[in-house]
Structure formats: structure tokens, C-alpha cells
Amino acid sequence: MASGSGVSIVGGGLLGMTLALRLRAAGLRVSIIEGSPGLGGLAASQTLGGYTWDRFYHVVLLSDSALRALLEELQLTDRLRWGYAGSGFYTDGRFHSLTTTLDFLRFPPLRLWDKARLAATILRAANLRDWQSLEGETAADWLVRWSGQRTYDRLWRPLLRAKLGENADLASAAFIWAIIARMYAARRSGLQREMFGYVEGGYATILDRFRARLTSAGVDFRCGAPAVSVHSDGHVASITLADGARLTSEYAILTVPCGRAAALCPQFEPQEQARLRSVVYQGIVCPSLLLRRPLA
Numbered sequence: 001m002a003s004g005s006g007v008s009i010v011g012g013g014l015l016g017m018t019l020a021l022r023l024r025a026a027g028l029r030v031s032i033i034e035g036s037p038g039l040g041g042l043a044a045s046q047t048l049g050g051y052t053w054d055r056f057y058h059v060v061l062l063s064d065s066a067l068r069a070l071l072e073e074l075q076l077t078d079r080l081r082w083g084y085a086g087s088g089f090y091t092d093g094r095f096h097s098l099t100t101t102l103d104f105l106r107f108p109p110l111r112l113w114d115k116a117r118l119a120a121t122i123l124r125a126a127n128l129r130d131w132q133s134l135e136g137e138t139a140a141d142w143l144v145r146w147s148g149q150r151t152y153d154r155l156w157r158p159l160l161r162a163k164l165g166e167n168a169d170l171a172s173a174a175f176i177w178a179i180i181a182r183m184y185a186a187r188r189s190g191l192q193r194e195m196f197g198y199v200e201g202g203y204a205t206i207l208d209r210f211r212a213r214l215t216s217a218g219v220d221f222r223c224g225a226p227a228v229s230v231h232s233d234g235h236v237a238s239i240t241l242a243d244g245a246r247l248t249s250e251y252a253i254l255t256v257p258c259g260r261a262a263a264l265c266p267q268f269e270p271q272e273q274a275r276l277r278s279v280v281y282q283g284i285v286c287p288s289l290l291l292r293r294p295l296a
Helices: 014-025 065-073 101-106 112-127 139-147 149-169 173-189 203-217 258-264 270-277
Strands: 007-010 030-034 045-048 051-054 080-084 088-091 094-097 195-199 220-223 227-232 237-241 246-249 251-254
Touching (some): 007 014, 030 246, 088 149, 094 101, 101 112, 112 149, 195 203, 227 258, 251 258
Parallel strands (some): 007 251
Antiparallel strands (some): 080 195, 227 237
């Protein structure tokens, strides 16, 4: 058993790493416990054929103020590259550009009244601050109410199905609000056009710099050691690892998915267990191909 004061963070993704940096800056002793071989979580990279890139697709928007502040703190702003992005919609056997306001006005699948309601929906989401009120309503119901049934069937439902599959009808209205608000803010700060950014070298560059910063700050890591249980008696948090080791600290913070947190902490009250286990997570398959020639 290893013991000590301070904070143990279970989960070494970007959230756990950022928490560690902030808590260490506040003078606390901090340890990160990560089940994977390295830090990064969903932002981790992979290598194929000698090339390294992000395991999943990521993009930086001008509206991502917290991420951009973190990149500045890690002194990576000079490696951030921006480019304009176009967007479009494929329907009825044709591809329609939706990059500019004129493209939107010309968009054939929707009538003029439909477009007016769609614009109102986007403005409503972009300026909504009380997003908590959307948690109890499905995205489908909210979008039909604001955009109309025709626009939902022609535009929103295909997008939700492409993103969420069978869970499209279960998604909260807060989900679609978050996407619209982020994209609208990006377009607004990008001079009416969406600008997408990336760091040279991908998230491997970010994670390498981040880990070096945490190491220099005195944060301890324990990677490749999945936690199997977390227990607190009100004074000490005890964490048992898959290899049988036990770690103790004054506090434990879990940055893992809700269902995983419920499994790690069986001492939670039944109501809390049920609340955590009720959260539905959407899986994703993101294949990577290394080709000798471009697809197009």
C-alpha cells in the first residue's frame, strides 16, 4: 500500500491532466492514475506505417477559448494552423454547398419559410444561456418545435442519424444546442466563415508538451494500471489497481465515464448509482487507412 495526502486523479485524459496542472499550481500533491499505457484518453495518437496522427478526429475552432488558452499556456500557439472550411449537404442525389449565406438562401430542399424557421432555430440556440432547461427535452421535440416537422425530416433528422445512429431519438436538446452554439460562435468569430485549426503534429504534439509540463511541475503518473475500485471512509480515499496495488490519498477525483464511476464506487447510494448508470454513451468506430494514392 502506498499512502499520502494530496489528490489522486483517476483518468489521464485532457480533463484529468488539466485538473492535475491546476491542483498542483494550488500547492497540492497530485497523482494521475491511467489505465492505458499513456496519457491523453480520447485525444491520444496512433502510429501506422511510420506515420503518427490522432486516433480520433479533432478540430480547434476560434470559439474554443478554453482549449486555445491551454495551447497558449503550453506555448503551442505558434504551431497552431488555421484554414477556412466549406460545408455542404447531400440530399436527393445531389450535393448542395452551405458555406455562405447565399448558399443557404438557394438551398433547394427547404422552402423560404422553412429557411426562416431554421435561421430562427440557430439564432435561438446561439443566444440561449439557460441550457439546463433543455436537458429534459429531446433534440427531436425541440427541433420540430422551432424548425418545423418538414425541416426536421429533411435536414435535422438525417444529421442526427448520421451522428448518433439509433440513439438519435434519445439525444437531449442540450446536445444539439451545444453543437449549434459552438459552430455559430466559430463562424461569428471567423468573419462569417468557419475556420478550423490544428496543431502541427496533432494531439501527439500537445500531449508530449503537456506531459513535460506536468512532470516539471511535480505531478506523478501511474499509467498502464487500471483502477478497479475507489473507496472513501470520509477521511482517506483508497484506490485499488488491477495489479493488486493500493494507493491512498486525501481526495480522489474520477474523470472517467459515468458508468465506469458507478462500477468503481459501489459504496454510492442506490439513487446515485442509478443516475450514473442511466447516462447513455455513444460509441464510435474511426478506421484509419494508409493509401499509396489519394482517393480523389
